[in-house]
Amino acid sequence: MLRNFLIALVLASFGFIFYNLYNSYEPQTELTGIAAHYAENGASEVGAANLVTAVVVSYRSFDTLGEITILFLTAAIISFFLKLSKEDEERVIIHRGTSELLKTASQLLIPLMFLFGIYVFINGHLTPGGGFQGGAIIASAVVLAIMANPNMTINHNVIIWVESISGVSVVLIGVLGIVLGGGFLDSTLDGYGLGEFGTIFSAGTIPIIYSLVGLKVGAELSNILNMYQKSQKEV
Amino acid sequence: METLELGKIGLLIGFLLVIVGFWGILQQKNIIKIIVSFTILNTGINLVMVALGYVKGHTAPIIDSSVSQLENHNVLNAIVDPVPQALVLTAIVIGFGVTALLLAYAMKLFKAKKSLEINDFNDLKW
Numbered sequence: 043m044l045r046n047f048l049i050a051l052v053l054a055s056f057g058f059i060f061y062n063l064y065n066s067y068e069p070q071t072e073l074t075g076i077a078a079h080y081a082e083n084g085a086s087e088v089g090a091a092n093l094v095t096a097v098v099v100s101y102r103s104f105d106t107l108g109e110i111t112i113l114f115l116t117a118a119i120i121s122f123f124l125k126l127s128k129e130d131e132e133r134v135i136i137h138r139g140t141s142e143l144l145k146t147a148s149q150l151l152i153p154l155m156f157l158f159g160i161y162v163f164i165n166g167h168l169t170p171g172g173g174f175q176g177g178a179i180i181a182s183a184v185v186l187a188i189m190a191n192p193n194m195t196i197n198h199n200v201i202i203w204v205e206s207i208s209g210v211s212v213v214l215i216g217v218l219g220i221v222l223g224g225g226f227l228d229s230t231l232d233g234y235g236l237g238e239f240g241t242i243f244s245a246g247t248i249p250i251i252y253s254l255v256g257l258k259v260g261a262e263l264s265n266i267l268n269m270y271q272k273s274q275k276e277v
Numbered sequence: 278m279e280t281l282e283l284g285k286i287g288l289l290i291g292f293l294l295v296i297v298g299f300w301g302i303l304q305q306k307n308i309i310k311i312i313v314s315f316t317i318l319n320t321g322i323n324l325v326m327v328a329l330g331y332v333k334g335h336t337a338p339i340i341d342s343s344v345s346q347l348e349n350h351n352v353l354n355a356i357v358d359p360v361p362q363a364l365v366l367t368a369i370v371i372g373f374g375v376t377a378l379l380l381a382y383a384m385k386l387f388k389a390k391k392s393l394e395i396n397d398f399n400d401l402k403w
Binding site for chain 1: 285288295296303329331341352356359362366367373378381382388
């Protein structure tokens with residue numbers, strides 16, 4: 043009883059704060075400060091049509107490097123946490139088969155989902171999307187594959203290699219920015235690689251970085267899913 | 278009744294989702310439901326952040342034909358704030374990481390006691 047009252051009190055206080063915030067909120071009528079700089083100079087400085095990508099991968103790419111580190115840490119902690127003992131690892135569990143509908147539909151959908159994920163991260167600098175979104179779409183294809191065939195195994199070595207190589211390559215391209223451009227993770231390489239605005243080979247190293255990030259995110263999420271799936275072997 | 282602007286609608290739905298998420302975290306007993314509530318809370322906060330970057334009458338921060346159709350071709354007067362959207366991208370990824378860890382803990386907790394009811398885990402309660 044007291045508990046319910048306290049919960050209601052907390053929610054009512056939040057509601058009160060939000061009500062006042064909502065009432066005093068006036069939408070902006072023009073861009074100011076840093077956003078105005080990005081809007082005015084983003085196209086000429088970075089060359090990416092999608093300004094969010096320009097902010098994420100060029101202006102604030104250090105932030106993105108931290109992001110992929112966080113994802114890597116999550117995958118590493120989960121693998122450590124759900125580590126199986128040797129006897130559990132060798133146990134074979136046959137799961138019940140899933141419905142015919144799911145199996146047949148997944149055969150059609152999984153290649154399309156992979157293709158769409160790759161499309162999303164390759165076009166990250168032109169259309170809404172990017173490495174993280176594309177990687178998440180690829181991982182959702184892996185979820186569908188596991189759901190349709192619960193007995194499948196994912197090759198751990200492939201995931202580890204894709205993840206490591208793409209992670210190291212992102213940092214190497216960042217170092218390339220020191221040599222050729224203005225600093226670490228400078229995507230423009232001093233205006234050298236900008237290309238024609240609005241085409242796929244434009245915006246310096248952004249498409250390459252985002253494709254690598256997409257591969258890395260897809261591999262990491264698949265790794266986490268693999269861990270979840272394998273931990274079913276534990277009794 | 279006056280019509281709501283897009284920014285205000287986003288703000289309103291975001292705040293409602295935050296309250297629903299808090300309610301779920303405080304009220305629910307099932308660990309999976311608590312995790313779902315956490316993601317709802319997360320989504321609400323992200324929606325509020327994106328809504329705060331809204332600029333009246335402007336379009337998405339992508340420079341394409343929708344911007345060049347404007348009469349003065351000025352990007353500054355055409356797009357919404359890209360910075361909150363970029364920050365929310367980071368927030369979504371971190372939220373994903375936290376959710377994945379929560380689910381891993383939930384699996385371990387279930388293995389330990391064969392139950393997902395939060396009241397069954399009273400080892401540290403006095």
